[in-house]
Amino acid sequence: MSEKIRVLVTALGGTSHGQQILKALRHGELDYHIVGSDMTSRSSGRAISDEFVTLPPAGAPDYLESLERVIEAHGIQAVFHGCEQEMTVFSQNRERLEKNGVFFPVNPPRVLDICQNKARTNALLMEKGFEPPRYVSITSVDDTEQVDFLPAVLKPSSGGGGSAHVYIAQDQRELEFLAEYLLGFCPEVLAQEYMGTAEEEYTVGVLFGRDGELLNSIGVRRLVEGAISTRFRVPNRTGRADLGPQLTISSGISQGEVGKWPEVTQVCESIASVLGAEAPVNVQCRVVDGAVKVFEINPRFSGTTSLRAMAGYNEPEVLIRREVLGEEVTPGFSYREGTILRSLVEHWIAD
Structure with missing residues (x-):
């Protein structure tokens, strides 16, 4: 191709999947002009982008408007999200964002609603006959009495990423302690059979x-x-x-x-x-x-x-x-x- 394909990859800080997408494009056969973004200029993504811009957090009131300005200013043809917060915003606003022919590779809200809640994910797998590890949803320490399998993996039912806040309980004492700890900052914990x-x-x-x-x-x-x-x-x-x-x-x-x-x-x-x-x-x-x-x-x-x-x-x-x-x-x-x-x-x- 005579012209470079113009791509925006967001959330390039740390070890985000945004950096993985950008690296994959660098391994590709097509010729790209890659605009990278993050919430701060102190982002390692600056070193591997052709251009770099800052965007507000995905939950900010002006996020979509800021994103659309970047897309228009740089002639972007495809936008890849680099974090789950932006993924959710892209999915919820896909029709608006794609109205000018820009491609957003993101799953629809119905898929995100299931996968971003680990209890719903396990329930669907069981319903469809895929036999996941046994699990119990915990919203209070008393719910640990329902866990009849040990060892168990405990993790927030929603959020996380990169195995953050994931722990193993090998006995009832550890199970109760870890459940109480996790419930201190998340409303629902998933106890899942370690297999x-x-x-x-x-x-x-x-x-x-x-x-x-x-x-x-x-x-x-x-x-x-x-x-x-x-x-x-x-x-x-x-x-x-x-x-x-x-x-x-x-x-x-x-x-x-x-x-x-x-x-x-x-x-x-x-x-x-x-x-x-x-x-x-x-x-x-x-x-x-x-x-x-x-x-x-x-x-x-x-x-x-x-x-x-x-x-x-x-x-x-x-x-x-x-x-x-x-x-x-x-x-x-x-x-x-x-x-x-x-x-x-x-x-x-x-x-």
């Missing part, structure tokens, strides 16, 4: 077009070791050898073996299709005795988006080709398989 081992944990991306057509899926069998990919690890005191010597929660920074993993990805495709997705969906699961046990669904691009792009599974570019350029994308397109490891990268940001 399997970290060696059989997967993060699976399922890609849909704007029209809801299933385009492809990819899996990363997580390598959960070292500080970068481990949220925390505790000795297993339950006496259950099937859970391994240690109980582990992975971090939001995944690495590992990238591949098709059909026994896992096909189940995740079915789940995402039941949701009615119209954009990327990321499914977190473990395989236990041959069964896929889904414990979380994120209705967005993943923290492994750039890893997938390195394998030739470039979700942002596929969607730009299909939805912006009008190119034909063959469902089930091929990509490479292999192992990808991560490390920290530093950027000099001049004031």
Whole structure:
């Protein structure tokens, strides 16, 4: 193409999925002019954007107007959200935002309503016969009496991200303590059965077009070791050898073996299709005795988006080709398989 495709990627601070999208575009074959944004100029995203702008928080009264001004001023053709707050705003205002032909890859509110509440997610999975780990919704410490499975993973039912505020209770005392702690800042806590081992944990991306057509899926069998990919690890005191010597929660920074993993990805495709997705969906699961046990669904691009792009599974570019350029994308397109490891990268940001 003679002209660059002009893309806006938001929320480029920290280890956001916005940075993953931007890195994936840099791995692409098309020529892009990427405008990055964040709430502050002290953002590492400045170092990897062609231009950088600041936007107010997604909840600010002037957010949409500010966003629209940036889109118009820079001739933006596609906007990728880099945080869940902006994802929600984009989804709720998609018709307004896309009225001038700008593409916003985001799932509809009905999908977000389910996936952004972990209790609703588990209820849907059970209703549709996918057999997730057992769970109990906790709104008071007294509700812990209903938990008849240990160890249990406790986490806020809504919000979170990057495995924030996720803990393991191995006995009733820990269960009550952690429930009381989490209820101190969130109204509902999900207690979910801890199952399997970290060696059989997967993060699976399922890609849909704007029209809801299933385009492809990819899996990363997580390598959960070292500080970068481990949220925390505790000795297993339950006496259950099937859970391994240690109980582990992975971090939001995944690495590992990238591949098709059909026994896992096909189940995740079915789940995402039941949701009615119209954009990327990321499914977190473990395989236990041959069964896929889904414990979380994120209705967005993943923290492994750039890893997938390195394998030739470039979700942002596929969607730009299909939805912006009008190119034909063959469902089930091929990509490479292999192992990808991560490390920290530093950027000099001049004031």
